[in-house]
Amino acid sequence: MLLLKVTQPERALRNGGCTLNAVTSADQSTPTQPPARRARRADAERNRAAIIEAAGVVFAEQGCAVDVREIARRSGVGMGTLYRHFPAKDDLLVTVLEREFTSWLTAAHEAAAATEDPWEALTGFFEQALTHQARNRALVESYTATGAPSRVCARHRDAFIDELRTRCADAGLLRDGVTTADLVLLSASLSQTIQATDGSHPGQWRRLLRISLDGLSSRNTEPLPEPAPHTDAEA
Amino acid sequence: MLLLKVTQPERALRNGGCTLNAVTSADQSTPTQPPARRARRADAERNRAAIIEAAGVVFAEQGCAVDVREIARRSGVGMGTLYRHFPAKDDLLVTVLEREFTSWLTAAHEAAAATEDPWEALTGFFEQALTHQARNRALVESYTATGAPSRVCARHRDAFIDELRTRCADAGLLRDGVTTADLVLLSASLSQTIQATDGSHPGQWRRLLRISLDGLSSRNTEPLPEPAPHTDAEA
DNA sequence: CTTCAAGAGGAGCACTCGCTCCGGTTACTC
DNA sequence: GAGTAACCGGAGCGAGTGCTCCTCTTGAAG
The missing domain is CATH 1.10.357.10 (Tetracycline Repressor, domain 2)
Structure with a gap:
């Protein structure tokens, strides 16, 4: 766990490769939201589901080294959308x-x-x-x-x-x-x-x-x- | 063997990744030289040996995905030299x-x-x-x-x-x-x-x-x- | 209906990596 | 020693890929 933390800073710039450092980012998929935050919009919810669905298929088929664009394409969503929902490919x-x-x-x-x-x-x-x-x-x-x-x-x-x-x-x-x-x-x-x-x-x-x-x-x-x-x- | 041949053409342009298609290129390491050809120069021979030596170490340490530059660096040789001796990384x-x-x-x-x-x-x-x-x-x-x-x-x-x-x-x-x-x-x-x-x-x-x-x-x-x-x- | 923050999307940046190009150098031949 | 083909080196090209920036759009609150 500590070892993984060490490699984390480089993600701040660019990491150029899926590193599977799951531990450090595991909790980011459900960020700590104070209840005051407005609920996700319906289209956002739909898109998020589509992304996860498509990613499941693509990752299974081609492994974790697939191009993020492929996932975006298959889920019918733009890069911006994908990266709003998941700040990094690893997430x-x-x-x-x-x-x-x-x-x-x-x-x-x-x-x-x-x-x-x-x-x-x-x-x-x-x-x-x-x-x-x-x-x-x-x-x-x-x-x-x-x-x-x-x-x-x-x-x-x-x-x-x-x-x-x-x-x-x-x-x-x-x-x-x-x-x-x-x-x-x-x-x-x-x-x-x-x-x-x-x-x-x-x-x-x-x-x-x-x-x-x-x-x-x-x-x-x-x-x-x-x-x-x-x-x-x-x- | 035939299957491998199929993937060969793409190397003609750029392959962007070590594909380990060993069969097709195996015979290139000792090209068919009519005996009229002049022997390799002494420095060329030295460099070739240094490249193989360094590559052996680097490939063993880091796998076949290493950067070719790293091999060139470690063998004290330029990219041009490396690629004259071995036309492709796979070779x-x-x-x-x-x-x-x-x-x-x-x-x-x-x-x-x-x-x-x-x-x-x-x-x-x-x-x-x-x-x-x-x-x-x-x-x-x-x-x-x-x-x-x-x-x-x-x-x-x-x-x-x-x-x-x-x-x-x-x-x-x-x-x-x-x-x-x-x-x-x-x-x-x-x-x-x-x-x-x-x-x-x-x-x-x-x-x-x-x-x-x-x-x-x-x-x-x-x-x-x-x-x-x-x-x-x-x- | 109006308003506007949240969301969408894709061109483009930064970086990696295999490979090439070409001007300068050097070891062999005669 | 002169001539030259072989050799050297590394800047740089082109393609791939993770991620960002910024403009335009849209769902939902009032």
Whole structure:
């Protein structure tokens, strides 16, 4: 968090590239408005929605490096309008990613609640998460980026993964010493692979997923290398 | 290969970004010179070496998106000189990557020949490959890129991995149905992960590697999903 | 209906980066 | 040592991209 702050000043002039420094700008999407402020005009509200909608599609298709003009064009809005609603490209990106992320996590929660079998819940989560991410480039790019789509979201994700992990561990299905961080890293790793290879080898990631998951099962009794690190990167 | 040819024309004008289309330009680094041509001047030779040396360092440190000026600066050479030796940034990149790649593969061959145990050879290969790639951003970026550092190199790599795989399979150590493509994909996947996380979680990739390798062992008898795809992407 | 702050929009600025052009220099050949 | 082709260097071009400025428009309060 502090590290990110350091890179912030350069945005004041020009940053020339999407830096995904989500943390510092996360709260800007809902600025602190004293209640005295007049409500947004109807057309402004419409435009804002159109921008978010279009940005969601474009970011998913082309990743976070897309030209802002493309987003403006697709949402039928001028540059000025876009930048009034979102003072920086990153702000828009964060807004979009948080939405995406939340809806994804909600679906994952529901799916996990639908089964009794802990291992199936874990497997299903990976399957669903990766299928989802395979369709969204920006989501993948943000997954491992410093100050991901938002620290808060990441924490929710990690908490959820931890829950799945605990269920499996309690049932004696999980290999000894497997941490939540391992699972987070695994899902990040597979996400990236999907992005890079799903064009040429569609679906092959499922084989890799299966291989990794089998490596996670309690069948494997040998200890893992290295002390288990923390999930939170702040240090 | 044909796909790459399609994107070639745009380089004739300006491409504005490193595209890693290695195949089409690979043969340009050693142009077909009728023997009548005069040998390179001594200073030119020196400069060429300095450029390759500096580029190797810079690409490894910062990936293939670095500014060409940085390479020129570090090698103590002007832009004109750089571009005489390498008509496009990609040509330089390919030259550097091929070197890197070759030296890596050579070391891998030697290490594999030093042990009798097939599983240890496979494990050692991954360990060594990933350790090497963790130090070279450009190498990782090129690993899964279309038309990687050079199709020839990739083929050598795949042939080598296939050899390791066969040894393990013959010894009954490898899970049924695991293909060379699976192993290539796994190493690509872990490489990317290292790049993305080795700063915040140094060494955690070893845990992931171990987990995946265990999933590859013949302990796991359940069949893998999907029909096994080919290694060569051309289709 | 009038008024006017909030909103719209797009030309253009600032900056990056791949690549070229061309006047000056230098290492080889004879 | 003279001649010359090869070589050197870096200012600068053109394209891309994040963001701003400023003029014109419009929704909604009174």
